[in-house]
Amino acid sequence: MPIITYREALRHAMDEEMARDGKVILLGEEVAQYQGAYKVSQGLWEKYGSKRVIDTPITEEGFTGAAIGAAMAGLRPIVEWMTFNFSLQAIDQVINNAAKYRYMSGGQIKTPIVFRGPNGPAEYLASQHSQALQSFYAHCPGLVVLAPATPYDAKGLLKSAIRDDNPVVFLEGEMMYAWKGEVPEEEYLVPIGKADIKRPGKDVSLIVHSKPLKAAQDAAAELAKAGIDAEIVDLRSLRPLDEKAIYDSVKKTGRCVVIDESWPVASIGSWVAWLVSKNCFDYLDAPVELVSSEDVPMPYNHRLELAVQPSAPKIIEAVKKVMYLG
């Protein structure tokens, strides 16, 4: 099976869906002639032209809202936000319009649109350019929120997102764009709302999504050396959330560490930890642990910014807590 990057996987997904459906368009800052700020859309402008791959001015509210209007009227736009940090300029359009039009029109409107771009901490970018904002979107009914962590999932989920009739917030990661993985040449879709067991195990469940998957995998490898068999549940879809997959794993292992690179207050991580505590209470041998980012804005200094985020040592420490080791 070919090995490609996460970036290429996303590009292939958009390319295939644009070839399949003439109503799919891509718009955002620098997506066309510049080939994408992170080169995700490289080559698409040459292939599909300025009518379908559209450079916008730096006006997130305006072009996001216009894409929502176009989706309501019948197109299937993909909006690229250069980063999710800038999506806050457009969040009114997403929360008040995209997520609400169907409901407040009594079901008359559907909004098939994808909002995608890099989310979460990168490196040396400081507070405004390095934050994980999934909780903002996952909080809101009416949105689908996806967070793939491998090239395979990125491609399959993006294709599903483009075909979905709902507004989909699709979280990528600057640090993940160069990650590599096996992606089949033949067409496939990854279903929305299904978690994936990235590593089966019997001793402890690590519930994770997006970039911290790698830290969880590193932690699991380290734990295996100590004879601890961790199961990694990659959520992939934050809304809808695959609660069954989470509970099945925790009921098997009896111990749970939730990992989320967002801040801990009112986050996906804290929500999942509460769900597990409530719904797996009788199966748990220890209180659920949450490994989140520190509750601080991101500093510029590299040593400090690494200290903010979830890491393999922090996950291992949490696993030891739920196993009452040391």
Added chain:
Amino acid sequence: MVKDHDLKKYSPEFLKKLLKDMIQIRRFEEKSAQMYGLQKIGGFCHLYIGQEAVAVGAINSLDLAKDHVVTAYRDHGHILACGSSPDAVMAELYGKATGCSKGKGGSMHLFDVEKHFWGGNGIVGAHIPIATGIALKIKYLEEKGVVLCFFGDGAIHQGAFHESLNLAKIWNLPVIYICENNQYGMGTFYHRVSSVKDFAVMGSAYNIPGKTIDGMDVLEVYEEVSSAARLAREGNPVFLEIKTYRYKGHSMSDPAKYRTKEELEDYKRQDPILILKSMLEQAELITEEEYKQMDAEAKEMSARSVKFAEESPEPTINQLYEDIYA
């Protein structure tokens, strides 16, 4: 007061339709106010009384088989001018299951997508990018339609307005932005919060032609929006400031103490319904008897809509969970 229009350009039926449309909105709104007073209607309720000529003149210049209308929260007049059922609109104000938005939208979120009426939006200016996007879809699919985007003088300083005008111009979109300048953004006279008193110039920053129109004269509105639509259909967006006046407060809870009784009385002498009525009388196109008959029918229509709303069922609790996702 009465402008010099050549009424021979129009069929008597068309002129009477304009009059009838305005009277129906006026009587419907009076009924809404009455039912609000009786606490049959709750929440925010923004009446259109005084502004009828804007929606009626503008929307009558359209062909709603291919054209589209988007507006803000003062939307009762626009949906009625689009030909939607007064019963479904009143039922929506009542929050009933038979309402045009199944009782989930209320006064600010009236929708009739089949008639190309896209709401209804409660966030000031947030629908302006949406209208821009509907125009993008028309352009992309090479259709013939045009979008009318109505908003108030309170919305014109929002970034959404300025971002949208820029996008519409760089993408050559078939859209007409109509600022219904009723002169008060809630309780604030527009001169107090605007760097320009003549909004028509605001299009020029985006190389979009702008014009100020008398919104108390339905024929002037009709003529000007018709010519704007001819331009817009060719991909030239247009901006119109239509000067108007609301007789009631911003919403039902506003006693409108920020303006004088004399000012209100002065505008009532330029009432859009009286202007057209006297033009038609002078041209001997309508008799007092016919006018009274028209008015009686409008009152009857409003009373019927109340009866329909009263007798309609409440939505079921289960409907809470419907219409969130497609």
